[in-house]
Amino acid sequence: MASKTQDGSKGDTEPTRDGETDSNVVKTGSGVCTLEMEMNRSLVSDSKQNSGEVSVPLSLLRDRKLLLEDRKRLCALSLGTALLGILLMIIYYEICPYMYQPGTNTALFINCSISLSTGCLLIFIILFHHKDIMLFVIDQKQVDWRIAMSSHRVLVITVELLVCVIHPVGSYWEGGLHADSSSSPPLCIYKNQGGPLMNMELLLSVLMFLRLYLVHRAILLHSKVLLSPSYRSIGSLNNTNFNFRFVVKILMIKYPARTLLVFILFFWVTASWMLTLCERQYQATTGHMHTAMWLIAVTFLTVGYGDVVPNTSYGKAVCLFTGVTGVACTAMLVAVVTKMLTLNKGEKHLHFFMLDTQISNTVRHAAANVLRECWLLRRTKPGQPKGNRADHRRHQRCLLDAITVFRHQRLKQKMLNDRVSEMKELPKMQMTMCNLSDNWNNSYKELQQRILSMEQKLDELSRCFQQTSELLSQVLCPRNPESR
Helix, strand or coil: CHHHHHHHHHHHHHHHHHCCCCHHHHHHHHHHHHHHHHHHHHHHHHHHHHHCCCCCCHHHHHHHHHHHHHHHHHHHHHHHHHHHHHHHHHHHHHHHHHHCCCCCHHHHHHHHHHHHHHHHHHHHHHHHHHHHHHHHHHHCCCCCHHHHCCHHHHHHHHHHHHHHCCCCCCCCCCCCCCCCCCCCCCCCCCCCCCCHHHHHHHHHHHHHHHHHHHHHHHHHHCCHHHHCHHHHHHHHHCCCCCCHHHHHHHHHHHCHHHHHHHHHHHHHHHHHHHHHHHHHHHCCHHHCHHHHHHHHHHHHCCCCCCCCCCCCHHHHHHHHHHHHHHHHHHHHHHHHHHHHHCCCHHHHHHHHHHHHHHHHHHHHHHHHHHHHHHHHHHHCCCCCCCCCHHHHHHHHHHHHHHHHHHHHHHHHHHHHHHHHHHHHHHHHHHHHHHHHHHHHHHHHHHHHHHHHHHHHHHHHHHHHHHHHHHHHHHHHCCCCCCCC
């Protein structure tokens, strides 16, 4: 009966493979499919429970993608808010003495706008780190969020909030220093002019530029390197850490001159305005923007003419930071120019080939000149029909000069061949190393095959020994007396 049912089931399934549409068969097939799906689910759940593996559902992957987009959006908003606060602070200090008087509603409105932008920036920073912690929870397979709050993360969040909360908060009053053609623009001052509150206000205004640390985060999160799946997959295989340093290296490799130029110009303008702000309280010549730009440029290039010097301690600190940054940028500029002026492999081959051709022709001409002077020296030898002592001495000098030129050209050809051989030795060494590695891999594979064959033969020998021992035991064992 079992065989009949099996034959019948085979006969029923064969028409369905041929494409026949039978309702009973469809129902039975759907029932079988549902049973198989339930069995597969139960098996998968049992295997998960036994092995302890947890697969990532699609909802978590979708949530992770949304969190990444939200984090990138929050980073852009925080950078924009930080730049808005810095722009409002610059507008306040630039138009305060001219467009309105300190202590008026306009000054209060700008101060409130700076404080409001600072509050929004703090909210965006907190939301950004909240999304970052949620990403950590998803990446670590739904762990508790308190695990993500390590001491390092708490320290980073605290420092960021302290940096972003810095902004000038003070009460200004009317009056100020009136400007003339020889003095720098006036500065909105406190009631106690020149006191510690004014210095504190200037320090808070300068420290607002620390918010520009958000630029590196925006560049990292919006870079094509981080958004490219191919970069991410290959980098994970190579254990590459995708951080801001890696992105800057790629930018310096792809666009070295453009990246360095943008950074230098931005730093030049920013440092010049900071120096102008710091020097305005003394009404010095460095309080003008053009003079400050000249001083920053001279300090950045480490020239230091000494015609203009800062007068305040904050201005000296800005110039000191400018000098250190200028040394670093000068080193990078030298490296970029050196790389741009270096010939690539094809250009080197072309250049050396043309030099070799020119030197070979020069060597031939020098050898021909030596032979010609030898023949002429022989011809003008005293005692010959056309011999002349003056011509003989002249051809001797020409022969010596031709021999010197020939030796010099041969030396140049030898030096060129040495340089070409150095270029050829590196690819040759690479080919040699590749051949050695291939030979080692082939020998290792052959050794593995031999070891496997030896193991198989040993298994066969052990099996034969076991069969032989069984046969010997059967032959040598005493017979049963009842069988006798």
